[in-house]
Amino acid sequence: MFWLPAVRRHPEFRAGVRASAPITPGIAAWGLMTGVAMVNAGMSVTESVAMTLLVYAGSSQLAAIPLLVAGAPMWVIWATGFCVNLRFVVFSLHLRDYLIHQPRWRRLVNGFLTADMSYALFTARHPLPAQDPGGRVAQEAYLAGNYAITWVGWIFPSLLGVALGNLVPSQWGLGFAGVLCLLGVMCSLANTPLRVLAAAVAGAAAVAAYALPFKLNVVAAIALAVLAAFWLETRGPARQREHTA
Amino acid sequence: MNAGTTDLWTLAVIVGLAGVTVLSRCFFFILERPWSLPDWARRALQYAPVAALAGVVLPEVVMTQGALVATWQDARLFATGAGIAVFFWRRSVLATLVVGMAIYLPLRLGLGW
Numbered sequence: 001m002f003w004l005p006a007v008r009r010h011p012e013f014r015a016g017v018r019a020s021a022p023i024t025p026g027i028a029a030w031g032l033m034t035g036v037a038m039v040n041a042g043m044s045v046t047e048s049v050a051m052t053l054l055v056y057a058g059s060s061q062l063a064a065i066p067l068l069v070a071g072a073p074m075w076v077i078w079a080t081g082f083c084v085n086l087r088f089v090v091f092s093l094h095l096r097d098y099l100i101h102q103p104r105w106r107r108l109v110n111g112f113l114t115a116d117m118s119y120a121l122f123t124a125r126h127p128l129p130a131q132d133p134g135g136r137v138a139q140e141a142y143l144a145g146n147y148a149i150t151w152v153g154w155i156f157p158s159l160l161g162v163a164l165g166n167l168v169p170s171q172w173g174l175g176f177a178g179v180l181c182l183l184g185v186m187c188s189l190a191n192t193p194l195r196v197l198a199a200a201v202a203g204a205a206a207v208a209a210y211a212l213p214f215k216l217n218v219v220a221a222i223a224l225a226v227l228a229a230f231w232l233e234t235r236g237p238a239r240q241r242e243h244t245a
Numbered sequence: 246m247n248a249g250t251t252d253l254w255t256l257a258v259i260v261g262l263a264g265v266t267v268l269s270r271c272f273f274f275i276l277e278r279p280w281s282l283p284d285w286a287r288r289a290l291q292y293a294p295v296a297a298l299a300g301v302v303l304p305e306v307v308m309t310q311g312a313l314v315a316t317w318q319d320a321r322l323f324a325t326g327a328g329i330a331v332f333f334w335r336r337s338v339l340a341t342l343v344v345g346m347a348i349y350l351p352l353r354l355g356l357g358w
Contacts, residue, residue, distance in 0.1 A: 184338030
């Protein structure tokens with residue numbers, strides 16, 4: 001955690017900051033657009049600022065906005081946010097060995113602040129968890145350096161986006177930038193044939209089932225796509241390719 | 246939800262989403278007891294994120310007021326097509342955003358699509 005002097009003054013903290021710096025412009029642009037998207041979708045400044053500070057997860061925020069505006073039931077919005085965040089569940093299994101020796105509240109803070117890029121950079125630099133106290137402090141400092149710069153590079157542009165979103169007429173449709181960000185993340189996840197298929201099935205099902213009440217079309221789309229990909233994984237000709245991918 | 250006004254329901258959704266972030270990012274180290282993921286869950290996890298994003302994104306692109314777009318003169322369709330192409334060329338979410346908006350804004354503001 002970056003506010004602890006032992007972590008912040010460790011040389012590895014600066015190494016983490018340096019590693020994250022090149023990706024910060026991309027994060028900042030995405031944060032700016034997320035801020036604009038929230039206000040342009042009709043959320044108030046208080047709601048937008050609360051979402052920026054508390055949720056701190058771009059793709060699940062952007063996925064929640066249209067559901068929020070449509071008045072979908074709370075559990076549907078939460079379930080969708082969780083599904084969009086499922087990749088973090090996998091990351092947490094990996095990060096467990098690095099963090100489990102810490103007290104719980106410290107694990108939770110470190111986990112909350114570790115988003116995609118911090119996870120990727122951290123595990124690339126430290127393929128194995130440290131076994132001794134000195135190594136653990138060094139690893140935590142590197143992780144904290146990573147996520148400190150990412151957090152700053154996300155939060156402030158998001159708040160700027162909230163401020164600018166109020167100045168830009170909503171007819172410009174700048175909120176569409178949020179959809180484009182989700183599209184980019186979706187493409188980055190569609191890296192095997194079966195995942196492309198899952199995306200296609202889910203997209204088609206979400207459109208076909210649009211008339212379902214409470215935005216249940218998103219839930220139905222996820223269920224159908226996962227079942228279809230499962231079934232093909234065990235039975236279909238794609239099995240061979242998937243295992244070599 | 247009314248435009249620009251704060252309501253408690255929305256704030257409750259936001260606080261819950263913050264919980265969703267903590268739950269998903271810390272899932273396997275909230276508790277100290279050892280965890281292992283059953284095989285079916287491991288397989289589900291790899292398809293659900295991309296499916297969730299596609300399920301949210303596609304209706305935002307091809308639907309207006311709950312109906313499929315009836316015309317090809319829609320800025321969103323062109324921006325999305327260009328965004329996908331650029332992603333697979335540059336592998337960058339930022340490039341998808343920048344090029345997509347560069348197509349979207351002139352079509353929408355200039356031609357009214």
